[in-house]
Amino acid sequence: xxxxxxxxxxxxxxxxxxxxxxxxxxxxxxxxxxxxxxxxxxxxxxxxxxxxxxxxxxxxxxxxxxxxxxxxxxxxxxxxxxxxxxxxxxxxxxxxxxxxxxxxxxxxxxxxxxxxxxxxxxxxxxxxxxxxxxxxxxxxxxxxxxxxxxxxxxxxxxx
Numbered sequence: 001x002x003x004x005x006x007x008x009x010x011x012x013x014x015x016x017x018x019x020x021x022x023x024x025x026x027x028x029x030x031x032x033x034x035x036x037x038x039x040x041x042x043x044x045x046x047x048x049x050x051x052x053x054x055x056x057x058x059x060x061x062x063x064x065x066x067x068x069x070x071x072x073x074x075x076x077x078x079x080x081x082x083x084x085x086x087x088x089x090x091x092x093x094x095x096x097x098x099x100x101x102x103x104x105x106x107x108x109x110x111x112x113x114x115x116x117x118x119x120x121x122x123x124x125x126x127x128x129x130x131x132x133x134x135x136x137x138x139x140x141x142x143x144x145x146x147x148x149x150x151x152x153x154x155x156x157x158x159x
Contacts, residue, residue, distance in 0.1 A: 001085045002027065005145040007034030007093070007113025010060065010135035011042050012142075018159045019134050019144045020045055026146055030084060033075075034058070034113030034131065035093030040066035047072065054080055058093040058113060087149050095130070102128040108149055118143050118156045127154050134159070 004023035009016045023031055031051060035058025037043055046053050047070060055075045061067055068075060079092040079101075087108045090101040098112035102123070110128045116139060118132030132143035147154040 001029045001087060001150055002146060002148045003089075003109060004028035004031045005034070005111050005129055005131040005147060006031070006134045007111075007131050008036040008058065008116055008133040008135055009033070009038075009042055010036055010133075010137060011038040012135040012137070013042065013045065015134050015136060015142045015159060016042060016045050018142070020049065022144065022157065022159055023051075023146070028146065030054075032089070032091055032111050034091060034111055036060045036113060037067055039063055040070040043067055043070040043075070046074075052084075054082065054091065056080055056091050056093050098128065102126060109147055118145070120145065120154045120156065122152075122154070125152060129154055132156060 006019050031053035033055035035056045057077045082089050090107045090110045092098045092112050093114050095112050098110050102110040116133040119130040121128040129145050131145035136142035142159045145156050
């Protein structure tokens with residue numbers, strides 16, 4: 001199962017659409033967003049996906065009710081814990097709870113955002129991934145991640 005991972009899109013629709021186009025070309029099976037959409041209109045491109053997607057709220061998400069409505073119940077707070085195709089996945093915006101989830105050894109994939117710094121850690125068959133920032137505002141680099149849980153590989157990609 002191939003997972004497309006992004007976070008911290010911060011209303012940058014251009015980069016969000018580029019990221020989703022990259023995921024489409026890579027034929028991901030699932031998309032995860034680690035929060036900080038900011039406004040409900042930033043959920044629109046995700047809602048149009050033909051593959052399943054889920055997300056969590058971040059600290060900069062302002063109009064929470066609108067974001068929840070636009071997502072059709074695909075965005076959670078404060079974290080998401082799901083099993084998909086036999087893989088346990090945990091998603092949060094924040095690094096500290098994600099680190100604890102990763103250390104628990106219960107999940108094959110743990111994802112977070114917030115720091116805007118791309119990171120991939122692997123311990124056995126488990127991955128801890130921060131895809132960096134889709135918006136490119138802080139670092140000047142717009143990134144996403146793809147994790148293939150079947151092949152047990154992950155990579156950070158510039159968009």
